[in-house]
Amino acid sequence: MKQRIEELFPQLVSWRRTFHQYPEVSFQERETSKRVAAHLESLGLEVRTGVGGGGVTGLLRGHYAGPTIALRADMDALPIQDEKDCAYRSRIPGVMHACGHDGHMAMLMGAASILTTMKSQLYGNILFIFQHAEELLPGGAKSMIEAGVLDGVDAIYGVHLWSPLPTGYVAYRAGHMLASSDVFKVNIIGKGGHGGLPHTTTDAIAVASHAIVNIQSIISRQIDPVRSAVISIGSIHGGEASNVISDTCEWKGTVRAFSPDIREFLLRRIKEVVHDTCHMYGATYEIEIRKGYPPLITNPIETERLRKVAEQIVGKEKVEEMDPLMGGEDFAYYLYEIPGTFCFVGAGNELKGITAPHHHPRFDVDEEAMKVGLELLVKGALQYLHEGTKEIDKPTLLTSFL
Numbered sequence: 335m336k337q338r339i340e341e342l343f344p345q346l347v348s349w350r351r352t353f354h355q356y357p358e359v360s361f362q363e364r365e366t367s368k369r370v371a372a373h374l375e376s377l378g379l380e381v382r383t384g385v386g387g388g389g390v391t392g393l394l395r396g397h398y399a400g401p402t403i404a405l406r407a408d409m410d411a412l413p414i415q416d417e418k419d420c421a422y423r424s425r426i427p428g429v430m431h432a433c434g435h436d437g438h439m440a441m442l443m444g445a446a447s448i449l450t451t452m453k454s455q456l457y458g459n460i461l462f463i464f465q466h467a468e469e470l471l472p473g474g475a476k477s478m479i480e481a482g483v484l485d486g487v488d489a490i491y492g493v494h495l496w497s498p499l500p501t502g503y504v505a506y507r508a509g510h511m512l513a514s515s516d517v518f519k520v521n522i523i524g525k526g527g528h529g530g531l532p533h534t535t536t537d538a539i540a541v542a543s544h545a546i547v548n549i550q551s552i553i554s555r556q557i558d559p560v561r562s563a564v565i566s567i568g569s570i571h572g573g574e575a576s577n578v579i580s581d582t583c584e585w586k587g588t589v590r591a592f593s594p595d596i597r598e599f600l601l602r603r604i605k606e607v608v609h610d611t612c613h614m615y616g617a618t619y620e621i622e623i624r625k626g627y628p629p630l631i632t633n634p635i636e637t638e639r640l641r642k643v644a645e646q647i648v649g650k651e652k653v654e655e656m657d658p659l660m661g662g663e664d665f666a667y668y669l670y671e672i673p674g675t676f677c678f679v680g681a682g683n684e685l686k687g688i689t690a691p692h693h694h695p696r697f698d699v700d701e702e703a704m705k706v707g708l709e710l711l712v713k714g715a716l717q718y719l720h721e722g723t724k725e726i727d728k729p730t731l732l733t734s735f736l
Contacts (some may be wrong), residue, residue: 335712338448339705345447346440346704351422353436357411357429360470363388366409366439370464373443377450379462386477388466393459394450400458401722403715404483404490404674405445406665407438408468417695432697434495434681439464441493441704445711457726458719461487465664471517471626473664479671488722489636490674491714492665493707497692499680501700504644504710505656506677508637512630513564513590514597515662520545520608521620522572526581535579536616539572542583545611546570549587552603563600564590564660590660592629601625630666633673639721640675643713648706679707 358366367383367390374381374392382391390409411431416424424430446462463483467474484490499505522545524536546567557563565587572583589604591597601623612619644653656678665676681703682688690696 350440360467396456407442495681496678503680529577
């Protein structure tokens with residue numbers, strides 16, 4: 335298997351760099367999906383396009399009956415200017431792959447290439463899911479599920495390249511792995527006026543400041559310290575001049591939590607705090623809350639299965655159980671429907687200068703990490719099909735890869 339991956343690796347690099355040079359943001363992955371679909375069609379798979387709006391799938395039917403496992407990659411880029419100095423930097427102004435999705439697509443295309451050659455010996459089916467719009471609410475996973483992408487699928491695996499983790503390592507977690515990710519926008523409406531006559535105004539900026547401080551106390555004083563949650567304000571705008579008291583102040587934030595009850599409590603309390611603070615100062619308000627992705631909760635059985643596969647690939651000492659992260663991922667929607675798991679594959683390399691965090695203008699991945707991710711996808715799928723049909727004697731060639 336490693337020899338096959340080494341032979342395919344130059345093609346993986348070429349695919350990844352092409353995607354990197356021509357990125358497309360969420361819900362606009364037109365050329366990207368065409369490239370993916372063309373490759374899947376060249377392998378003779380059953381290909382669907384426009385799934386849930388912009389997704390692409392390829393179904394590999396094994397020669398023998400058995401379960402069906404899905405493997406998923408995301409396709410969208412981010413509205414960030416690429417500041418790297420390399421031959422494959424983005425050629426699209428203001429858009430770049432700053433989260434590794436270009437590598438995800440390359441790995442899954444490679445997995446499709448390898449697994450297709452084993453079709454005659456497969457007991458079961460493999461569905462390759464190339465999902466649009468992971469980065470932007472409402473996300474692409476939900477609409478693809480509504481379009482029936484999981485119909486007949488028994489389990490699903492996802493792999494994410496992760497620059498904070500060195501190349502050659504794999505991180506996993508059973509249970510609560512990533513948080514829910516909701517967003518809110520508040521507009522405080524007061525009464526403007528002269529900066530020297532504050533008593534004749536209702537200072538929207540001052541009211542907003544009090545509301546923001548009060549909201550932060552929800553986390554520090556109303557949530558059990560051992561049950562993590564986050565409220566972060568990422569944007570605030572009010573006023574234009576130093577001597578004019580603004581009549582409005584708009585601010586935006588995000589809410590993160592691991593449990594549904596805390597998530598609902600936070601969203602309710604934000605509304606209550608804004609209402610009560612505005613009432614105290616004589617202001618009014620407008621508030622909009624958009625519920626984002628739910629917490630990502632991996633299936634313990636599937637996580638353990640993939641963990642064992644990872645240890646075979648990189649060694650037990652390089653497979654780590656990670657702490658929960660407050661990041662969000664719409665892969666969570668799949669896991670609410672069927673068993674599955676999600677893991678991080680290390681893609682950082684200090685010696686190569688690959689240290690920028692995700693969503694950063696200089697983000698990059700160590701392309702060597704794609705070898706690990708590809709092998710994990712291929713062997714993970716084979717292991718699932720193998721264990722799902724244990725009672726059947728299988729060809730030596732197939733089982734030798736496990």
